Structure formats: C-alpha cells, structure tokens
Amino acid sequence: MFSVFSIDGGVCAPKGFYADGLYAGLKAPGKLDVAFVYSEFNASLASVFTSNHFCAAPIVHAKSLFQTKGKNGVLPCNFILVNAKNANALTGEEGLQNVNCLMQKINQQFQNLQNPIMASTGVIGVQLPTDKISSIFNKINLHKRDGAAAAQAIMTTDAYSKEIAFEIECEGKKFRIGAMCKGAGMICPSMATLLCFVTTDAALPTEDMNELLSESVEETFNTISVDGDMSTNDSVFLMSNGASGFYHKEAFRFALREVLHKLAIDIARDGEGANKLVAFEVVGAKTNEDAKKIARNLSNSLLVKTAIFGEDPNWGRIASTIGASGVECSEYSLSIFFDEVCVYERGKILFTDECEKKAAEVMQREHIKIICNLGLGEGRFKAYGCDLGYNYVKINADYRS
Amino acid sequence: MFSVFSIDGGVCAPKGFYADGLYAGLKAPGKLDVAFVYSEFNASLASVFTSNHFCAAPIVHAKSLFQTKGKNGVLPCNFILVNAKNANALTGEEGLQNVNCLMQKINQQFQNLQNPIMASTGVIGVQLPTDKISSIFNKINLHKRDGAAAAQAIMTTDAYSKEIAFEIECEGKKFRIGAMCKGAGMICPSMATLLCFVTTDAALPTEDMNELLSESVEETFNTISVDGDMSTNDSVFLMSNGASGFYHKEAFRFALREVLHKLAIDIARDGEGANKLVAFEVVGAKTNEDAKKIARNLSNSLLVKTAIFGEDPNWGRIASTIGASGVECSEYSLSIFFDEVCVYERGKILFTDECEKKAAEVMQREHIKIICNLGLGEGRFKAYGCDLGYNYVKINADYRS
Numbered sequence: 052m053f054s055v056f057s058i059d060g061g062v063c064a065p066k067g068f069y070a071d072g073l074y075a076g077l078k079a080p081g082k083l084d085v086a087f088v089y090s091e092f093n094a095s096l097a098s099v100f101t102s103n104h105f106c107a108a109p110i111v112h113a114k115s116l117f118q119t120k121g122k123n124g125v126l127p128c129n130f131i132l133v134n135a136k137n138a139n140a141l142t143g144e145e146g147l148q149n150v151n152c153l154m155q156k157i158n159q160q161f162q163n164l165q166n167p168i169m170a171s172t173g174v175i176g177v178q179l180p181t182d183k184i185s186s187i188f189n190k191i192n193l194h195k196r197d198g199a200a201a202a203q204a205i206m207t208t209d210a211y212s213k214e215i216a217f218e219i220e221c222e223g224k225k226f227r228i229g230a231m232c233k234g235a236g237m238i239c240p241s242m243a244t245l246l247c248f249v250t251t252d253a254a255l256p257t258e259d260m261n262e263l264l265s266e267s268v269e270e271t272f273n274t275i276s277v278d279g280d281m282s283t284n285d286s287v288f289l290m291s292n293g294a295s296g297f298y299h300k301e302a303f304r305f306a307l308r309e310v311l312h313k314l315a316i317d318i319a320r321d322g323e324g325a326n327k328l329v330a331f332e333v334v335g336a337k338t339n340e341d342a343k344k345i346a347r348n349l350s351n352s353l354l355v356k357t358a359i360f361g362e363d364p365n366w367g368r369i370a371s372t373i374g375a376s377g378v379e380c381s382e383y384s385l386s387i388f389f390d391e392v393c394v395y396e397r398g399k400i401l402f403t404d405e406c407e408k409k410a411a412e413v414m415q416r417e418h419i420k421i422i423c424n425l426g427l428g429e430g431r432f433k434a435y436g437c438d439l440g441y442n443y444v445k446i447n448a449d450y451r452s
Numbered sequence: 453m454f455s456v457f458s459i460d461g462g463v464c465a466p467k468g469f470y471a472d473g474l475y476a477g478l479k480a481p482g483k484l485d486v487a488f489v490y491s492e493f494n495a496s497l498a499s500v501f502t503s504n505h506f507c508a509a510p511i512v513h514a515k516s517l518f519q520t521k522g523k524n525g526v527l528p529c530n531f532i533l534v535n536a537k538n539a540n541a542l543t544g545e546e547g548l549q550n551v552n553c554l555m556q557k558i559n560q561q562f563q564n565l566q567n568p569i570m571a572s573t574g575v576i577g578v579q580l581p582t583d584k585i586s587s588i589f590n591k592i593n594l595h596k597r598d599g600a601a602a603a604q605a606i607m608t609t610d611a612y613s614k615e616i617a618f619e620i621e622c623e624g625k626k627f628r629i630g631a632m633c634k635g636a637g638m639i640c641p642s643m644a645t646l647l648c649f650v651t652t653d654a655a656l657p658t659e660d661m662n663e664l665l666s667e668s669v670e671e672t673f674n675t676i677s678v679d680g681d682m683s684t685n686d687s688v689f690l691m692s693n694g695a696s697g698f699y700h701k702e703a704f705r706f707a708l709r710e711v712l713h714k715l716a717i718d719i720a721r722d723g724e725g726a727n728k729l730v731a732f733e734v735v736g737a738k739t740n741e742d743a744k745k746i747a748r749n750l751s752n753s754l755l756v757k758t759a760i761f762g763e764d765p766n767w768g769r770i771a772s773t774i775g776a777s778g779v780e781c782s783e784y785s786l787s788i789f790f791d792e793v794c795v796y797e798r799g800k801i802l803f804t805d806e807c808e809k810k811a812a813e814v815m816q817r818e819h820i821k822i823i824c825n826l827g828l829g830e831g832r833f834k835a836y837g838c839d840l841g842y843n844y845v846k847i848n849a850d851y852r853s
Contacts, residue, residue, distance in 0.1 A: 175768025
C-alpha cells in the first residue's frame, strides 16, 4: 500500500535537485532557451534515446559516455545542460566537437560535476552557437530551484510548458519524483522532438533503473509515438540520487508510470495547433500487437485527424483505416463507438439520424474516446492523438519553424 | 520500333468502346454521378483490387464473378457501371444484394451483356440508393461515345477529371488504348479512393493481361500509394476487345505503363487542395526496397508536406525522415538536392545564405524534385507526393466530405 500526492516543484521537487532556465540569445529576445538539471548529491542516470539513424551530436556524446563510464547502461551523472532552438543534428564531427567543448567549459566552471551531458532540440543541420551558450555559464547558479523556468526554456513549438511532481508515502516513509518535458502533438508522424527529464530521490538500485524506465516509456510515450519513427533528438532521462534513503519498487514503478503517462497525455493534447485529445482504444483484437498497429494507424490517419477537427463522427474513415492496417478483421464482428455512442455493431449500421446527432455531439467534446472492438480476441491497445486543423498547417508551414 | 500518338476520346478512343456520364440524383442537382464503360464486341477484363480487409460490395461481387466465370484471373466482361457519392462499403449482406439487384436489372435492360460489374466510390457505410440508380437505366444509350462525361461522373473530391488516350503505330499496324480515373492527392495516407478504367482494342492475349496490368500498377499507381494502405474501393480495370486485330507486347507494355503513369501523376498533382507536385527520388540505397521505403516515408511525412506548402527548403526534416525510416544509412554518405541545388553533400552542410536563397527559389516552383542520394549502393525508387495546406484541411474537415 502506498499513497501518491501531487506536489509542486517539477524536477526540483525531489531532495537535492536543482534546475533553472536562462537566456542565451538563441530564441527571440528575452525568451529562456537554455536550462540545466543538477543533483548536489552523486547521481545515476538511465536513458532511452531515439532510434533515428541520424541521432543528434549530444546523443552521440552521451551514448559514448554511457559506454565508457557507465555500467549496465547506467551513467554516474549529476548534470544535464539543455538548449532549445538548435538540434545539433546532421552536424557531423563539428557538431560533436561543439558538445565536447561545451562540456569541458562546464567542467571548468563547476568543479566535480559527474560526467555532465547535453540535450538539444530545435532546427536540424545548423552548427550549435557555442559562444552564445557558453557565455551564460557564469550566470548559472547551481543552487537555483526554478523547475518552472527550466520547463519554459526547453519549449519549442509547445503551447505550454509541462512539468509534474509527486510525493509517494509508503510504510511511513517518503520519496519524491519530478519531471519536465517538451514535445507537441502526436510525436509520430510529425516527429516533433520529445525531451523528458525525470528526477527522483528514491534510493533506486541502479540495476532497476533501465528496466523501469524502458518499461514505462513503452507504456506511455510509445502510445503517442512509434519507435521506428522518432526525431533525431528524442531522449528520456531518469536521474536518481537516493537522497530520501527509501525505495519501494512497486510504488516507484507506479509513480514513474504515472508521471510519464500524464506528460504523454499533455504532449498529445498539446498537438501543434490542436484542440482535441482523442484516445483510440482498440479491443477484441487477436493479439495486443494487432491492436497496437490499428490504434497507431488510427491516431496517424490524416483523414481521421481532419474529421476530428471537423467534429464529424465519420466512422467510415475509421473502419477503412482499420481495414487497411493489414491486421486480421471482419466487418461482421467489428463494432465502433464514439464515447458512449455505438455507430456500428458487428456488421450492423446503427447510424440513424438520431444516432448521428448524438455522435456529432460527442465530437464537440474536448476529450473523445473512439473505441473499436474487433470482436476476435483479447488483444487491446490504447493510443493517443489529436485533431489536425489549420493551425497545424500554419505552425509547420511557417518558414523553418 | 513503335510510335505513340496522343489522341482524344479517353476510354472511347479504342474501337468498339462506348461510355457516358448520367445524372441519377446522387450528387448535387445536375451533376453527373453515374457512368458506364461498354464494348460492343466481346471483351476480357483484368483487374487489381484493394487489399483493404473491408473491400466494398461491388468488389466482393466482381471477385466472385472472376472466381466462378473467369479463367486465369480474366473475366469475360464488356460492361462496367460506376457510381460516385456512395462507396457501398461496410454495408454487409444488404450492400451485396444491392449490387446483385442492380446487375440483374441492367441485364434485363440490355440483353447479352457479358457479366456486367459495378465500381463505386463515395461515403462508406451508407446503403446504395438502388432506386435512384436503376431509375436511369432506361436513359442509358449504350452507343454514346462521351468519355469526358464518364470521367466527370466518377469524380468525388477531384479538382478536375482525368482521361487520356494513345494510338500506337507499329510495323504499319495500329492499336489504341484509352483510360479514365478518379482520385485526388497522395492516395496514401489519405486513402482517397482510386478508380481507374483502361480500354484497349489491341488483340491482347488473355494470358498477358494480368501480368502487364499488375506490373504497370506496381510501377505507377503504387508510387503514389502503399499496397497495405488502400481504401475500401480502390480498383484498376483493363478491358480488352481485340477489335484492332493487332498486338505487339512491348508496344502495349509501354503504352499501358505510359497511360497509368500519366494518370498517377495527375492524381498526385490533384492533391486534395494541393498546389505542388513533388517527386521524391531516392538513389544510392543498398536495395530498391530500401529506396522505396524512404521515398514513401518522405511523400507521406506531414512535416515534409507542410514545409513544401510553406515553400521552405527544410532539408533537416527530410534528413530526419530518412533517419527515422529504419533503413541503413549514414549522414557521412548522404546528399540532398532540391532540383539542381545541393544543400547537403556527404555529411557537409552546404546550406549557406546564398544556397538557401537558391533552394527557396526552387521551392516556389509548381513541380519540384527532391533527390536523396544515400551513397551506399544502386537501389533507387521515385515516389510522388504533394504539399499539404489549408485547403486539404478544409476539404477533409468538411462534414462527411
């Protein structure tokens, strides 16, 4: 038994963690664009990186540290520097040298950091303005606790910043977990970069870190993203310093999953220019894999996304997308619901004028669940997506957004 | 050696073929919505149907005829009835009965038709208004030669009708080939229905029909569409009556490919609300399959499509999409061109201000070629796509478009 309380502070909520957002002149004047996350105690870092072949220079740098200085995929690391507006991807050897150079300077500025690393997001194929970034190193106050400023600084096309923190009480003891992330819209297919930083003072054994992180990412961010289709910079970090002196595996598993789930929903809802959050719940498939494939195809379908924008309960497009998925299905066992309204039931069209009116009312809601029951087995998967409207086009057609 | 001449007449250009478009009250008043294609001589029909699990009732009907009355995948058939505005898909047993009923009535109206079939396109999940359709059967003049009216009648969201015809001269002899189709935008991922009807008076041996048709579809329509991701109604038909008494396999292969290629380009260019036609040419991949995967991912990427709409030579999004494809590649052997302008060459960023200016000029063109050389082998594939702008959203968000 354990209790979970929502608290303030984001990544700074757990004991010994600090963060801030600063202005290095990468974004428009006055907008925060560089952030850091720091633990005053020695910490361990686990990570999940993009599978994009052209992963960005900061990821190449971090991966190499994980290999040379890490153990079982966990790196002794208590400092991450983050910049927005420049992805440092497709920048070759020079891009990697720029990361090395910045990390050297950070090491000179602050003695005794453990293997500091970087994370970047922004435009691809432009060399990092290292002078601008390093020029603010002397303004960094390692003991600043402003998680909100850090969450602001890492934003790109996000409509709002995203942070969260919980205190978990269990057997009379407590630990905390905090997080911030950036990312907007369905990550796939738009591939907006996802950066996520989780901090915890739970006394997390290093051997549990990768298991718990990768399992939670699979169940949360991967419901809004497809593995093979990630941006050059996607990264999820979990930094743990053990400062609470307490650990309870199931409680931590629950808390981590909850943190990442809430952030994933926040990202899906913050679709670039989107107004609606849609859960595509596929049940009754032969296997979970089948359900996953359909749920993701639905959440990625342009025709479905534009119909949602038009508040049109266009179940035909949904059925057609299911049929096109390559997954075994039959129209005679398929049923489709918009929230509580069933429009098609095991091959029968229930879409009378009255039914259509009810379904159209559902479509006006901000949160919609579209349930597709294949009626063939126990396989299920839920994916999250959003509508696609004029604002998506506006944001992404703007020159070099 | 053979010569190919562009001629008028569409599907009516070959000897013995007739077609017309009629008004049955399915579309807005006065708009043609039913068409037929008819050969006065006995004819043979080959076809390529959608792989969608929920294929429409007219396809179920036709497939069953191919099985029971066909031989080696070729059906004796000289009449196809087409309707727009209603897909007759996800309509169950009743949908199939409606096709059977209409085909019985057509057989009663016109004696001696060979296995008449139907093709439909439009809204999914609504029963076919058979009364409206059969009420115009007595207005059909089987000897009307109005290919243009037929091409008009089968349109749905198409901005313009699509027809084409060639006369092929070879060794002093001639045959003709004609075609019409409907479909708009990248078929995938928008899955707008593709219907295509090809007629020919070449003395085509039935044993060549499926080989030539499926090979040509693979090289043309499948460059704008992905097999597994087709609508419920996609169909391509080839009807041959041998009336020219002449056949030359290579000439016919060339002519058929040319006809389907031109129509496929027409469809890609007629993107729903699109302004630009983009050829994504991937070369230097390890295999053709690798090149195909990347070319299709590029032509389907929302971020790439919106950048094209914004006339932004955003090569970073292109590189990121390549990297996300799962195909083996390296940034140090990759090069990217916008038409003649190279922006990235084997790991070197050439995107200076001047280069960007030139690339931005290219992006203002109506026809753009984006060439990605992976620098790893001989694999190549070209896919066609279009931009995604406000009009796409408008067309597809309109209630039940």
